[in-house]
Amino acid sequence: MPSLMLVGGVELGGTKIRVARGSDDGRIEASETFQTTGPEPSFARILNFFRGGPPISALGVGAFGPVAVRPSDSDYGRLRGTPKPGWRDFDIAAAAGALGVPVALDTDVSAAGRGEAALGALAGLDCGIYLTVGTGIGGALVAHGQPLPGASHAEMGHVSLVRTPGDDFGSVCPWHANCAEGLASGPAIERRFGANLGALPDDHPGHALIAGYLGQLLASLVLVAAPNRIVIGGGVSKAPGLHARAHAALLAGLNGYGFYPEAGRPGFVVPPALGDDAGLAGALLMAGAEARRR
Ligand SMILES: [Zn+2]
CATH class of the missing domain: 3.30.420.40 (ATPase, nucleotide binding domain)
Incomplete structure (x- = not known):
């Protein structure tokens, strides 16, 4: 079995944001939770978390939507039509990309579904x-x-x-x-x-x-x-x-x-068998898949 990579995960919710460092099999090693504010201060905190610890190989982001999640989309990475103040059209992929590692983006629900399928009730x-x-x-x-x-x-x-x-x-x-x-x-x-x-x-x-x-x-x-x-x-x-x-x-x-x-x-x-950690576990799995794909 290949050795595990250290990767990052973000669960970007409408009211709170969770960030985690963990292994690419979805296991969380360290995490933080904070309130969602505007996009710039929110991403400043996200990047700060990852810059303040051991380097990660890739970052997985599960975001509230609607959001353009297919890399072939002309507006890939952007939030589409959210009523949340300041977030409409914000480019999540670009903001996460400032970390300088490969980024995988999906919805928060898809990330949680991946987590449950790998480690939880849908396994x-x-x-x-x-x-x-x-x-x-x-x-x-x-x-x-x-x-x-x-x-x-x-x-x-x-x-x-x-x-x-x-x-x-x-x-x-x-x-x-x-x-x-x-x-x-x-x-x-x-x-x-x-x-x-x-x-x-x-x-x-x-x-x-x-x-x-x-x-x-x-x-x-x-x-x-x-x-x-x-x-x-x-x-x-x-x-x-x-x-x-x-x-x-x-x-x-x-x-x-x-x-x-x-x-x-x-x-x-x-x-969910993973409780509130399903989305973060899925984001770590997404990061691992993206790192291996590159
Ligand atoms: Zn409706």
């Missing part, structure tokens, strides 16, 4: 889905350890849902009146209930409402991709019982359509 599976439910809703379809390449990254959180009767809540998505992110993301939950899902009492109807919407999304993903397992991470997923409720809602959505029994088994919808 050894033909096909898995990593879904994050937090500030937004996003997902990655991972086949044999790799997020599916396409014309861009997927945006599973913007799939339209059927509203629960009586739910006239105004979507928080600026583009869609009925998408999953607009109805069931962290900001939607905060605006609906004035609290996060985990803070609601166990018998609060909000649990069934949100799980119902997530279950609808899961049913669509199952019908499209027939994954072996679905991981749900992100802040909203930390509400106790969320995975079991969403799994039950998924099965209710399929309504007995038994085209494959795997979806009905316990453990089909699970939290």
Whole structure:
């Protein structure tokens, strides 16, 4: 087995940034977390972390999106149309490239999907889905350890849902009146209930409402991709019982359509085995792959 390389990973989130140094098999050795501010001060802190320690062979970045992740894109590395102040059109690849080592860029969700596929709940599976439910809703379809390449990254959180009767809540998505992110993301939950899902009492109807919407999304993903397992991470997923409720809602959505029994088994919808480290682990794996490719 080839010896391990020391590489760097960045998880660039909308509210916080995590940086890590670790081995190219995805193991984190040292990490730091800080708040996301504007792009320049944020990258100054990121570069400072890596310049202040032993040299790394490559850097993997998992970023919030939408972001141009294909090297053949004319706007490769740039954030596309984010509402986050100051970040629109910011060139992440160029900013990370200031470190002078090869850079691999993907979405934060794809990075987390890679991490779970290599070391976590999606390991050894033909096909898995990593879904994050937090500030937004996003997902990655991972086949044999790799997020599916396409014309861009997927945006599973913007799939339209059927509203629960009586739910006239105004979507928080600026583009869609009925998408999953607009109805069931962290900001939607905060605006609906004035609290996060985990803070609601166990018998609060909000649990069934949100799980119902997530279950609808899961049913669509199952019908499209027939994954072996679905991981749900992100802040909203930390509400106790969320995975079991969403799994039950998924099965209710399929309504007995038994085209494959795997979806009905316990453990089909699970939290990330790597917890909050899935994205950083994936970023380290991306860095390792990029260093070997050069
Ligand atoms: Zn939307």
